Amino acid sequence: MSGANKRVWIAGASGTLGKVLVNRFNHTTDYKLLTSDLDVPIDNLSEVNRFCDISHPDVIINCAALTDVKLCEENPEEAYRVNAIGARNLAVAAKRVSARLIYISSDDVFTGKNRTPLNEFDKPEPLSVYGKSKLAGEHFVETLTDKHVIVRSSWLYGHGHRNFVDRVLELAKAGETIVLPDDGYSSPTSSIALADFISYMIDSKSYGVYHASCEGYCTREEYVQEILSIAGISDYKLRVEDEYVRPTFTPLDNMMLHITKEYQMPEWKEALRAYITKECI
Numbered sequence: 298m299s300g301a302n303k304r305v306w307i308a309g310a311s312g313t314l315g316k317v318l319v320n321r322f323n324h325t326t327d328y329k330l331l332t333s334d335l336d337v338p339i340d341n342l343s344e345v346n347r348f349c350d351i352s353h354p355d356v357i358i359n360c361a362a363l364t365d366v367k368l369c370e371e372n373p374e375e376a377y378r379v380n381a382i383g384a385r386n387l388a389v390a391a392k393r394v395s396a397r398l399i400y401i402s403s404d405d406v407f408t409g410k411n412r413t414p415l416n417e418f419d420k421p422e423p424l425s426v427y428g429k430s431k432l433a434g435e436h437f438v439e440t441l442t443d444k445h446v447i448v449r450s451s452w453l454y455g456h457g458h459r460n461f462v463d464r465v466l467e468l469a470k471a472g473e474t475i476v477l478p479d480d481g482y483s484s485p486t487s488s489i490a491l492a493d494f495i496s497y498m499i500d501s502k503s504y505g506v507y508h509a510s511c512e513g514y515c516t517r518e519e520y521v522q523e524i525l526s527i528a529g530i531s532d533y534k535l536r537v538e539d540e541y542v543r544p545t546f547t548p549l550d551n552m553m554l555h556i557t558k559e560y561q562m563p564e565w566k567e568a569l570r571a572y573i574t575k576e577c578i
């Protein structure tokens with residue numbers, strides 16, 4: 298089936314990544330976007346099934362999640378309800394209507410104890426409730442529907458939603474202290490770059506687990522320094538705090554993309570510059 302005939306459901310359409318994807322599909326006639334104003338609650342299987350039975354998606358992109366790591370630590374049942382059971386429900390519905398399922402996962406599925414970037418063949422062993430619930434979601438997807446792609450990414454920022462980059466710039470411009478979690482090393486990833494990859498994956502014939510972060514990695518402090526340097530801000534206040542359990546070294550090695558040569562993610566500094574200087578839409 299060509300793109301023009303494909304019906305795409307974006308679960309979590311109001312989030313950082315969801316908004317970028319909605320914007321993209323709203324500006325093309327290649328696909329028919331099925332997202333309604335009110336997101337279907339993914340933790341409710343009958344509502345998920347009902348939506349799929351009525352709208353018959355060919356592709357489901359699961360961007361819906363409880364992404365607040367601290368909130369997940371404090372409310373594990375809520376975290377598993379959305380991130381694991383929600384993922385299960387979408388996998389069940391995808392199988393039922395024979396849709397391709399793209400599940401967005403996270404670098405937090407790894408322990409962070411390694412000292413080299415983690416590829417798709419490394420064993421996930423999450424420490425946080427958030428990471429454990431996302432891995433549980435992956436397992437449901439893998440076991441419940443064949444036509445799936447699991448896309449792990451990291452440190453997402455993007456247009457149309459309050460995000461880390463915007464918050465840092467706001468605080469610096471207001472002369473307020475930028476307080477950072479001490480969450481180690483990872484790869485800042487533009488939601489536009491990730492949306493590009495997801496769009497590619499919709500029509501690809503590939504299946505399985507893919508790492509798709511922007512290339513390269515840094516500490517959260519280096520990330521902030523790069524944001525401020527691109528924005529030309531040299532006078533700022535910064536404090537690093539160790540607040541809750543998080544992985545410490547979780548840069549993703551996009552090994553599947555390197556091996557297959559099917560797609561190239563941009564360098565994180567390049568994508569960040571494009572975002573801050575508005576070189577991208």
Ligand SMILES: NC(=O)c1ccc[n+]([C@@H]2O[C@H](COP(=O)([O-])OP(=O)(O)OC[C@H]3O[C@@H](n4cnc5c(N)ncnc54)[C@H](OP(=O)(O)O)[C@@H]3O)[C@@H](O)[C@H]2O)c1
Binds near residue numbers: 309360379
């Ligand atoms: N943010 C990151 O740094 C990061 C890094 C790696 C991977 N990821 C993954 O990438 C995906 C997208 O992340 P994001 O940053 O775009 O997340 P986000 O901005 O927090 O958005 C999450 C979306 O999920 C929706 N949602 C939450 N509970 C729901 C439920 N029960 N039913 C339906 N929708 C629900 C939210 O709607 P409401 O706002 O209405 O609750 C929101 O639209 C997630 O799977 C996340 O785990 C994120």
